[in-house]
Amino acid sequence: MARPERGRIRKNDPVGLRARVLDAAAASFQGHGYRGTSMQDLVTAAAVTGGALHHHFPTKCDLALAVIAERVSEEVALTWIAAVEAAPTAAEGIIQIFERVADHLDDQGSVSGCPLGNLALELSLTDEGLRAAIEGEYDAWRSAIARCFERDAARGGAPFVGEDPLAYADTVVAMFTGAMSIAKSEQSARALRSCIAVLRRIMAV
Amino acid sequence: MARPERGRIRKNDPVGLRARVLDAAAASFQGHGYRGTSMQDLVTAAAVTGGALHHHFPTKCDLALAVIAERVSEEVALTWIAAVEAAPTAAEGIIQIFERVADHLDDQGSVSGCPLGNLALELSLTDEGLRAAIEGEYDAWRSAIARCFERDAARGGAPFVGEDPLAYADTVVAMFTGAMSIAKSEQSARALRSCIAVLRRIMAV
Amino acid sequence: MARPERGRIRKNDPVGLRARVLDAAAASFQGHGYRGTSMQDLVTAAAVTGGALHHHFPTKCDLALAVIAERVSEEVALTWIAAVEAAPTAAEGIIQIFERVADHLDDQGSVSGCPLGNLALELSLTDEGLRAAIEGEYDAWRSAIARCFERDAARGGAPFVGEDPLAYADTVVAMFTGAMSIAKSEQSARALRSCIAVLRRIMAV
Amino acid sequence: MARPERGRIRKNDPVGLRARVLDAAAASFQGHGYRGTSMQDLVTAAAVTGGALHHHFPTKCDLALAVIAERVSEEVALTWIAAVEAAPTAAEGIIQIFERVADHLDDQGSVSGCPLGNLALELSLTDEGLRAAIEGEYDAWRSAIARCFERDAARGGAPFVGEDPLAYADTVVAMFTGAMSIAKSEQSARALRSCIAVLRRIMAV
DNA sequence: ACATACGGGACAGCCCGTTACT
DNA sequence: AGTAACGGGCTGTCCCGTATGT
Numbered sequence: 036m037a038r039p040e041r042g043r044i045r046k047n048d049p050v051g052l053r054a055r056v057l058d059a060a061a062a063s064f065q066g067h068g069y070r071g072t073s074m075q076d077l078v079t080a081a082a083v084t085g086g087a088l089h090h091h092f093p094t095k096c097d098l099a100l101a102v103i104a105e106r107v108s109e110e111v112a113l114t115w116i117a118a119v120e121a122a123p124t125a126a127e128g129i130i131q132i133f134e135r136v137a138d139h140l141d142d143q144g145s146v147s148g149c150p151l152g153n154l155a156l157e158l159s160l161t162d163e164g165l166r167a168a169i170e171g172e173y174d175a176w177r178s179a180i181a182r183c184f185e186r187d188a189a190r191g192g193a194p195f196v197g198e199d200p201l202a203y204a205d206t207v208v209a210m211f212t213g214a215m216s217i218a219k220s221e222q223s224a225r226a227l228r229s230c231i232a233v234l235r236r237i238m239a240v
Numbered sequence: 241m242a243r244p245e246r247g248r249i250r251k252n253d254p255v256g257l258r259a260r261v262l263d264a265a266a267a268s269f270q271g272h273g274y275r276g277t278s279m280q281d282l283v284t285a286a287a288v289t290g291g292a293l294h295h296h297f298p299t300k301c302d303l304a305l306a307v308i309a310e311r312v313s314e315e316v317a318l319t320w321i322a323a324v325e326a327a328p329t330a331a332e333g334i335i336q337i338f339e340r341v342a343d344h345l346d347d348q349g350s351v352s353g354c355p356l357g358n359l360a361l362e363l364s365l366t367d368e369g370l371r372a373a374i375e376g377e378y379d380a381w382r383s384a385i386a387r388c389f390e391r392d393a394a395r396g397g398a399p400f401v402g403e404d405p406l407a408y409a410d411t412v413v414a415m416f417t418g419a420m421s422i423a424k425s426e427q428s429a430r431a432l433r434s435c436i437a438v439l440r441r442i443m444a445v
Numbered sequence: 446m447a448r449p450e451r452g453r454i455r456k457n458d459p460v461g462l463r464a465r466v467l468d469a470a471a472a473s474f475q476g477h478g479y480r481g482t483s484m485q486d487l488v489t490a491a492a493v494t495g496g497a498l499h500h501h502f503p504t505k506c507d508l509a510l511a512v513i514a515e516r517v518s519e520e521v522a523l524t525w526i527a528a529v530e531a532a533p534t535a536a537e538g539i540i541q542i543f544e545r546v547a548d549h550l551d552d553q554g555s556v557s558g559c560p561l562g563n564l565a566l567e568l569s570l571t572d573e574g575l576r577a578a579i580e581g582e583y584d585a586w587r588s589a590i591a592r593c594f595e596r597d598a599a600r601g602g603a604p605f606v607g608e609d610p611l612a613y614a615d616t617v618v619a620m621f622t623g624a625m626s627i628a629k630s631e632q633s634a635r636a637l638r639s640c641i642a643v644l645r646r647i648m649a650v
Numbered sequence: 651m652a653r654p655e656r657g658r659i660r661k662n663d664p665v666g667l668r669a670r671v672l673d674a675a676a677a678s679f680q681g682h683g684y685r686g687t688s689m690q691d692l693v694t695a696a697a698v699t700g701g702a703l704h705h706h707f708p709t710k711c712d713l714a715l716a717v718i719a720e721r722v723s724e725e726v727a728l729t730w731i732a733a734v735e736a737a738p739t740a741a742e743g744i745i746q747i748f749e750r751v752a753d754h755l756d757d758q759g760s761v762s763g764c765p766l767g768n769l770a771l772e773l774s775l776t777d778e779g780l781r782a783a784i785e786g787e788y789d790a791w792r793s794a795i796a797r798c799f800e801r802d803a804a805r806g807g808a809p810f811v812g813e814d815p816l817a818y819a820d821t822v823v824a825m826f827t828g829a830m831s832i833a834k835s836e837q838s839a840r841a842l843r844s845c846i847a848v849l850r851r852i853m854a855v
Numbered sequence: 856a857c858a859t860a861c862g863g864g865a866c867a868g869c870c871c872g873t874t875a876c877t
Numbered sequence: 878a879g880t881a882a883c884g885g886g887c888t889g890t891c892c893c894g895t896a897t898g899t
Contacts, residue, residue, distance in 0.1 A: 047856045068362055070275035074893065085894095086858045095893070148361055152418070155425040156353055156361050157273055169425040197441065205422070205434035210411060213357070213418030217410070220360040220374040229410035236402065237442055252875050252882050279867060291870090291884045300867065459878065478772055480685035484871060495872090496880050505871070558771055562828070565835040566763055566771050567683055579835040607851065615832070615844035620821060623767070623828030627820070630770040630784040639820035646812065647852055662860050662897050689889060701862050701892090710889065 053091050055081040060098055061106035065150045069099060069157050096162055099154070103168045107150045111172055116179040124192055125183035126238035129207055133231045136215075137224040146222050149215035151176075173208065180204035195238055210234070258296050260286040265303055266311035270355045274304060274362050301367055304359070308373045312355050316377055321384040329397055330388035331443035334412055338436045341420075342429040351427050354420035356381075378413065385409035400443055415439070463501050465491040470508055471516040475560045479509060479567050506572055509564070513578045517560045521582055526589040534602055535593035536648035539617055543641045546625075547634040556632050559625035561586075583618065590614035605648055620644070668706050670696040675713055676721035680765045684714060684772050711777055714769070718783045722765050726787055731794040739807055740798035741853035744822055748846045751830075752839040761837050764830035766791075788823065795819035810853055825849070 059081035063072040074095060078085050092098035115132060122128025140146050147153075151172055158165040184200035187193035196203045210230050217226035234240070264286035268277040279300060283290055297303035320337060327333025345351050352358075356377055363370045389405035392398035401408045415435050422431035439445070469491035473482040484505060488495050502508035525542060532538025550556050557563075561582055568575040594610035597603035606613045620640050627636035644650070674695035678687040689710060693700055707713035730747060737743025755761050762768075766787055773780040799815035802808035811818045825845050832841035849855070 049856065052856085066365060068275065070273070071362075071366070073891075075891080084858050086860095087856075089894070090857065093894085145365070147365060152421050153361050155421050156358050159425045159427075160271065160350070160352065161276070166425060166427070173422055173425055195441070199434075199437060202434035202437040205419075205431050206415060206438040209415050209418030209422055209431055209435055211414075211418065212421050213414030213416065214410075216357050216360050216417050216421070217378055217414055220364045220371060220378055222364075222371070226410050226414055229404075229407035230414055232404055232407040233411040236400070250874060250883070254882060257882085278865080280865085289884050290868095290886080292882070294868070295882060298868080462879090476775060478685065480683070481772075481776070483869075485869080494880055496882095497878075499872070500879065503872085555775070557775060562831050563771050565831050566768050567686075569835045569837070570681065570760070570762065571686070576835060576837070583832055583835055605851075609844075609847060612844040612847040615829075615841050616825060616848040619826075619828030619832055619841055619845055620824050621828065622831050623824030623826065624820075626767050626770050626827050626831070627788055627824055630774045630781060630788055632774075632781070636820050636824055639814075639817040640824055642814060642817040643821040646810070660861065660896060664860060667860085688887075690887080699862050700864080700890090702860070704889095704891070705860060708890080 049091070052081075052083055052087055056083060056088060056091060056098070057102060057106055061102050061150065064099070064102060065153055066147045068153060069095075096165065099158065099165055100168055103151075103154065103165070103172060107154065108172055108175075110150060111176050115176055119180055119183045122183075124187050124240075125180060126187070126193060126234075126240045128183065129180070129238070130231060130234055130240050133211065133214075133227055133234065136211075137227040137231070140218060140224040140227070146215075146218045146224070148219040149212055152212045152215055155212075177201070177204045177208050180207055193238075207234075254296070257286075257288055257292060261288060261293060261296060261303070262307055262311055266307050266355065269304070269307060270358055271352045273358060274300075301370065304363065304370055305373055308356075308359065308370070308377060312359065313377055313380070315355060316381050320381055324385055324388045327388075329392050329445075330385060331392070331398060331439075331445045333388065334385070334443070335436060335439055335445050338416070338419075338432055338439065341416075342432040342436065345423060345429040345432070351420075351423045351429070353424040354417055357417040357420055360417075382406070382409045382413050385412055398443070412439075459501070462491075462493055462497060466493060466498060466501060466508070467512060467516055471512050471560065474509070474512060475563055476557045478563060479505075506575065509568065509575055510578055513564065513575070513582065517564065518582055518585075520560060521586050525586055529590055529593045532593075534597050534650075535590060536597070536603060536644075536650045538593065539590070539648070540641060540644060540650050543621065543624075543637055543644065546621075547637040547641065550628060550634040550637070556625075556628045556634070558629040559622055562622045562625055565622075587611070587614045587618050590617055603648070617644075664706070667696075667698055667702060671698060671703060671706060671713070672717055672721055676717050676765065679714070679717060680768055681762050683768060684710075711780065714773065714780055715783055718769065718780070718787060722769065723787055723790070725765060726791050730791055734795055734798045737798075739802050739855075740795060741802070741808060741849075741855045743798065744795070744853070745846060745849060745855050748826065748829075748842055748849065751826075752842040752846070755833060755839040755842070761830075761833045761839070763834040764827055767827040767830055770827075792816070792819045792823050795822055808853070822849075 056077060059077050060072070063076055063080060067076075074085065074088060077083075077098075078088060081088075092101060114136070118132050118135075119125055119128035122131060151169065154165075155169045155173070159169060160166070181201045181204035184193050184196045184203055188196060188200065193200075211227075214226040214230045218224055261282060264282050265277070268281055268285060272281075279290070279293060282288075282303075283293060286293075297306060319341075323337050323340075324330055324333035327336060356374065359370075360374045360378070364374060365371070386406045386409035389398050389401045389408055393401060393405065398405075416432075419431040419435045423429055466487060469487050470482070473486055473490060477486075484495065484498060487493075487508075488498060491498075502511060524546070528542050528545075529535055529538035532541060561579065564575075565579045565583070569579060570576070591611045591614035594603050594606045594613055598606060598610065603610075621637075624636040624640045628634055671692060674692050675687070678691055678695060682691075689700070689703060692698075692713075693703060696703075707716065729751075733747050733750075734740055734743035737746060766784065769780075770784045770788070774784060775781070796816045796819035799808050799811045799818055803811060803815065808815075826842075829841040829845045833839055
């Protein structure tokens with residue numbers, strides 16, 4: 036995957052630099068928001084120069100698109116999609132993910148919210164390209180959960196979803212997104228645990 | 241009576257001016273976000289001068305606090321608290337509110353999101369005072385729903401809430417907040433309608 | 446001197462209010478400078494409202510003139526003019542004043558400079574009226590010292606002043622003003638003590 | 651080679667631009683004071699853009715520090731330090747400098763004061779870094795004069811300084827600073843000439 | 856690829872002074 | 878006499894993006 040080094044230490048490291056910037060941007064966008072993050076902040080956080088930053092990401096919007104495509108997307112894929120697919124049933128997987136995130140928030144001092152939700156509210160009305168990218172992430176997220184519900188139903192499980200697994204998937208995503216928003220404003224995982232309690236009853240896990 | 245001269249007639253109307261500013265700010269904060277709204281925007285939108293604005297709201301943060309306390313709070317009270325309390329049962333009230341909001345979004349061209357949710361994600365980590373104010377609104381919202389569930393349970397209804405009406409209330413708030421976030425990124429009421437379908441089944445309405 | 450009270454407690458106290466403002470302004474002008482002091486600072490410091498302040502001093506410049514005429518002038522008169530005149534000889538008086546001020550600076554934590562010197566440098570080129578007022582203070586100060594030198598000379602003392610007591614008076618004022626400036630930048634009375642040492646030798650005290 | 655489009659021709663000349671800004675700032679700080687000079691004034695005076703100004707001097711304080719270190723310092727070095735060192739004796743040098751400055755003031759229409767003194771009084775209590783920088787300049791100035799007195803004493807001259815050349819140097823600096831302050835408020839070189847007369851007698855020049 | 860210099864235009868906050876009002 | 882509302886305008890700072898340079 037990575038370009039093979041040839042013993043020589045290259046001063047120019049476009050891949051590493053780009054990755055550093057994306058990491059810094061993803062973290063800062065989540066913590067301080069898109070508008071709350073200046074390019075200068077990233078120059079400092081990623082230890083790059085302004086020129087290099089603009090070489091890789093001509094505009095701030097380009098950077099946001101890359102963060103969504105290469106960082107937020109990955110986080111959704113790992114935290115949610117891979118996890119539900121790996122779980123015995125979608126219901127169990129969903130509960131586990133909620134619990135894992137809630138535990139993680141308790142471990143950390145602060146709650147900075149769902150990265151996708153943060154960007155969704157801040158950028159959806161700003162730029163059509165960004166909006167579409169965010170919508171795409173939501174779609175992938177919801178679709179993966181719906182597929183798991185359908186799989187379970189095909190196996191005779193998940194009776195609660197009835198004829199509309201997509202609506203249930205949508206609702207799970209909405210609950211998570213909303214609970215993270217409340218969690219951010221309360222700086223506690225309480226709302227997530229409330230959702231867990233309700234989900235257990237609904238899905239009989 | 242009124243004397244609309246071409247020269248400037250100055251009228252001391254602190255209440256009216258303050259109201260104009262709050263209205264303009266509430267609308268712009270919801271549409272473009274807190275950081276996406278400049279004080280100059282409000283000067284234009286509310287037709288006030290910079291000096292007058294500064295007199296009533298020395299800092300932008302003060303203005304946000306006032307918007308939360310005097311506009312967002314009122315909207316939550318009207319749209320949600322009064323509506324659930326007035327409905328025959330909490331379950332019916334909740335469904336009605338979701339439907340009313342979804343219809344409203346369909347009528348309008350664009351979806352600008354839940355005012356409380358927007359501010360929650362953007363400002364919770366910015367200022368402790370703002371975070372606390374937002375937390376208070378969430379608490380009032382959730383508590384009102386929980387009280388309605390308890391009232392119904394006392395009358396022998398709402399069997400689904402079991403022993404924890406607060407968790408159900410929390411979940412409803414999370415679902416609404418999250419669905420509005422998704423709706424904003426999709427520019428459609430779809431997510432809300434998915435939630436309605438699920439809520440109907442859960443609460444058997 | 447004071448207007449006779451008639452048993453009734455008057456809420457309006459123009460004299461007291463004016464005095465409070467002048468005190469606050471004199472202190473702040475010396476500490477933070479004329480431009481470094483805002484009318485709002487004085488509103489806070491003197492516990493008056495903006496309206497009352499502007500009622501007594503229509504413009505900031507008017508206030509500065511009043512501070513010079515009623516506070517700085519008084520301080521020069523007390524600290525310098527009365528003190529040299531009361532001393533046995535001008536030379537002894539001058540030394541004593543330098544020492545008194547140096548001791549005072551050592552006692553206090555910080556050195557905020559000579560009130561007249563501060564205003565002189567900041568305002569002389571701003572407004573002709575202010576410049577003239579400051580010049581008048583310098584003139585009164587220097588003249589008083591010169592008169593004392595002449596008085597001593599008439600008694601057969603102060604041989605060092607020769608035929609030009611005014612030049613010596615000027616020099617003393619310059620030394621004091623300059624030493625206070627250096628003292629402010631060093632936050633120490635060192636420069637004043639250096640001047641004392643030299644003055645003792647020159648004037649043989 | 652160069653392609654002079656109808657648009658603006660941009661030239662990267664960091665040294666020249668920086669020098670232009672420092673020159674404009676030094677002049678304006680002396681004439682109108684630090685607080686009396688706005689960044690916009692400098693943008694106009696130095697014919698630079700706000701962005702370029704901010705690039706070289708992120709804050710006004712940074713600019714003041716640079717003005718002290720690179721302009722005021724140089725002026726002190728040229729006008730005073732080099733001049734006293736070059737003179738046959740310190741006493742003669744000092745008198746010459748006073749006379750040169752007095753003549754210069756008479757030639758010009760207006761007196762804008764000693765650049766170091768102006769900044770000393772206005773900024774010493776504003777920022778610790780500025781205060782320290784100004785103190786350093788005073789120290790260099792005074793030390794240079796003291797060294798010349800010592801040199802003269804070693805050659806058998808300057809009998810008046812006795813055992814404390816530093817106190818005499820201090821006094822000379824104070825006299826100059828104070829006389830310039832008075833000169834500014836009187837808009838005349840009179841105070842300087844008074845000092846010259848006294849210095850001649852004291853130092854027997 | 857990367858680094859520095861630079862352009863032009865906002866931004867929030869504050870300023871001094873005036874006017875309406877009690 | 879004293880209070881509070883209000884008017885414009887300006888301040889220092891920062892912003893994002895581009896151009897020049899290596």
